[in-house]
Amino acid sequence: MPPDPAHWPRHGWVRLGKGWASRLCSPMAPAERAEAEDWCRAGRPLVIARGRPGDGMGELRLGLATPDKRRIGLHVAADAVVERLDPLPLTEAVESAPEAWRPMLADLARRAQELGAAASVYGSLAWQHRTGLRYVRPESDVDLLFAPHGRRQLDRLLELLVAVGDRTPRLDGEILLPDGAAVAWRELAGRPARLLVKGPAEVGLRDLPSVLALFDREEAA
Structure with a gap:
């Protein structure tokens, strides 16, 4: 898996591997982190979101949208990704x-x-x-x-x-x-x-x- 996600398209998808939470680049609220852990444990993917100015090389912004329209953002190192899918x-x-x-x-x-x-x-x-x-x-x-x-x-x-x-x-x-x-x-x-x-x-x-x-x-x- 390439370490730099600079060319990974927004609206593409990824799955995170075990231990991804140790690769967080920004902290998450405990409840949102627990929900994201359950989501990834079920094998569900996350969507690639737009980065932010100041993000470092090899960092990735991801989104989790729930069926009840809540949005959870994740900021992780790209080496937490185990699978990448195009839009x-x-x-x-x-x-x-x-x-x-x-x-x-x-x-x-x-x-x-x-x-x-x-x-x-x-x-x-x-x-x-x-x-x-x-x-x-x-x-x-x-x-x-x-x-x-x-x-x-x-x-x-x-x-x-x-x-x-x-x-x-x-x-x-x-x-x-x-x-x-x-x-x-x-x-x-x-x-x-x-x-x-x-x-x-x-x-x-x-x-x-x-x-x-x-x-x-x-x-x-």
Whole structure:
């Protein structure tokens, strides 16, 4: 297992090995630590979260979301990880969605794949699929993650998402930028002058032309 998680993607997943609590980089409240220990003992995974400025090399921020919508954060050394999983493909997660949602999500997965921008999923549907516990409610959104390559692919993907995004289930989520940051697809589709961009360890505003230029340069490369 590589010691430095700098290139491990946010919304990816890990499982921690025995004794992980001895590798904590920040203290946890006793009750939350006990719950996290029970969670890991059951073999359930944790999601990779955004780092924080000042985190050291080889340190990892993780999240545990419970079915009752509580959030527990963990800050551990990466060598506590015994298994790492990429963000969950939507094609895999469809089987864990409510039956009424499955045709729409399967069609979206197929159409995104045809564009060359395969969809991943995070949030409640991903937690439900990864754990077998019940997270999805009738009012839940589906959080999607896309990594389009080039401006034309981005534009076609946004057209697709705008066309289907307000059906049932409602679609939310992010577009990964070529530099590894991410922006909400709904915000990018609205073409505002400035966008809220989430980097590996920071959140900030960027102007729209600079974000689109990343895709233009990627297409030209």
